[in-house]
Amino acid sequence: MRWPFTGRDAELQVLGDALTRRSTGGVVILGPAGVGKTRLTAEAAGLAHARGCAVEWVRASRAARSIPLGAFAALLPATERLPDGAELLARARRALAERATTEGLVICVDDGHLLDDASAALLHQVVAAGEAFALVSVRRGLPPPDALRALWKDELCLLLELAELDHAGFSSLLGAALGGAVDGRSATALWELTRGNALFLRELVRHGLERGRLTEDGGIWRWRGDVRAGTRLTELVDVRVRDAGSDERRLLELLAVGAPLERGLLEPHETPALETLERSELVQHHTDERRRFVDVAHPLHGEAVRLQLTPTRLEAIHTRLADTVDAHGARRGGDLLRVALWRLEADPVGHAALFQRAAEAALAVPDAVLAERLARAAVRAGAGFRAQLALGRALANAGRTSEAHALL
Numbered sequence: 001m002r003w004p005f006t007g008r009d010a011e012l013q014v015l016g017d018a019l020t021r022r023s024t025g026g027v028v029i030l031g032p033a034g035v036g037k038t039r040l041t042a043e044a045a046g047l048a049h050a051r052g053c054a055v056e057w058v059r060a061s062r063a064a065r066s067i068p069l070g071a072f073a074a075l076l077p078a079t080e081r082l083p084d085g086a087e088l089l090a091r092a093r094r095a096l097a098e099r100a101t102t103e104g105l106v107i108c109v110d111d112g113h114l115l116d117d118a119s120a121a122l123l124h125q126v127v128a129a130g131e132a133f134a135l136v137s138v139r140r141g142l143p144p145p146d147a148l149r150a151l152w153k154d155e156l157c158l159l160l161e162l163a164e165l166d167h168a169g170f171s172s173l174l175g176a177a178l179g180g181a182v183d184g185r186s187a188t189a190l191w192e193l194t195r196g197n198a199l200f201l202r203e204l205v206r207h208g209l210e211r212g213r214l215t216e217d218g219g220i221w222r223w224r225g226d227v228r229a230g231t232r233l234t235e236l237v238d239v240r241v242r243d244a245g246s247d248e249r250r251l252l253e254l255l256a257v258g259a260p261l262e263r264g265l266l267e268p269h270e271t272p273a274l275e276t277l278e279r280s281e282l283v284q285h286h287t288d289e290r291r292r293f294v295d296v297a298h299p300l301h302g303e304a305v306r307l308q309l310t311p312t313r314l315e316a317i318h319t320r321l322a323d324t325v326d327a328h329g330a331r332r333g334g335d336l337l338r339v340a341l342w343r344l345e346a347d348p349v350g351h352a353a354l355f356q357r358a359a360e361a362a363l364a365v366p367d368a369v370l371a372e373r374l375a376r377a378a379v380r381a382g383a384g385f386r387a388q389l390a391l392g393r394a395l396a397n398a399g400r401t402s403e404a405h406a407l408l
Helices: 008-019 035-051 085-097 119-130 148-152 168-180 184-194 198-210 235-245 246-258 268-279 300-306 311-327 335-346 350-362 368-382 386-399 403-405
Strands: 026-031 054-059 104-112 133-139 159-162 212-218 220-223 283-288 291-296
Touching: 008 035, 008 133, 008 368, 026 148, 035 054, 035 104, 035 133, 035 168, 054 159, 085 104, 085 119, 104 119, 104 168, 104 291, 119 133, 119 148, 119 291, 133 148, 133 198, 168 184, 168 198, 168 246, 184 198, 184 220, 235 300, 246 283, 246 291, 246 300, 246 311, 268 283, 291 300, 311 335, 335 350, 350 368, 368 386
Parallel strands: 026 133, 026 159, 054 104, 104 133
Antiparallel strands: 212 220, 283 291
8 A cells, every 4th residue: 555645745845945955955854753864865865866866775784883984785795804984984985985986976865874984974974075965864762873963953954843643634645545535423533543654644544444343334434433542652553563474574683683784685585475474564675776775664662573583583683694795705895894793693613714704894983982892892702812802903093092003
């Protein structure tokens, strides 16, 4: 069921004007979960594409946040060697610049609050230099990286605060989605429960349709029975997740932990489950040139799944992710760090050489916190002198000079 875009005409006009006039380096869309930040960004991206701009998507996630430039990995060329911090950012900027058309480059960032520090710094640099126009969604109440916050604090980007739909916008969206009028009692009950949250409304309508509670009678849609006023959005999302079959659930768990994942990393026998999840709008896929990626449809879907994972199941998922990327060569930018972190979560003492190499790679970025974590894991696993040296350098880079001096 493809939901219509309605109720956000004024906000889309703001984004369209900003794209046309280029009086700002971008727009940061700030709002609570489920109000339609991603959909509004996608509509604005369509405007940019129609005007001849190159449009690239960056989907930040918890999985990629622990890896420097992890959010931008799909847009950067593969490399056998991870360069140091300054060279890494310079190379990333060149790679992005090569994607621009004569009309410019628009970078759309979904869930910007989940960007790693290096990705946020890269985004800040290209916007400040006028090399790209940014459209960034940020969830209210969650702290964004400092470089991302600087986009609107330093007035490089316009800050657009997106609230829940008002009653008129809610009624318009509900009627357009169902393709007909909704009786007054049902519409009032749905409004009181969702309070204009577009995602909550979509999940509730889908739930009602699938369970036969929301039905059409004589051209009027009615909700049969009570709409539970105590239902929370995360609980409703959890109901949809629990309704998934066993194969679909296992694939959803894999994506909730490791996404975005390249489509080629999935097993052929998982294709039917993937198609089912796509039809249920629990997952989505996107393409970047010749690479196809799969992700959960909304962060709340991933959160609902992760909350139910047992430590044993989580360990198995991390192991599979690491084994799969290793089996495909682990040659893309960020693969070394991704595999090391997955191995660390699954088996913190069994991969000394890997943790040591990953710690040195994190030092090159530089990411002192990540380098310390990996170096300590390497030391515990018995990697020896090079791991201790990496730990000392990480401590020094973090400003913990007395600890670094004692160790070195």
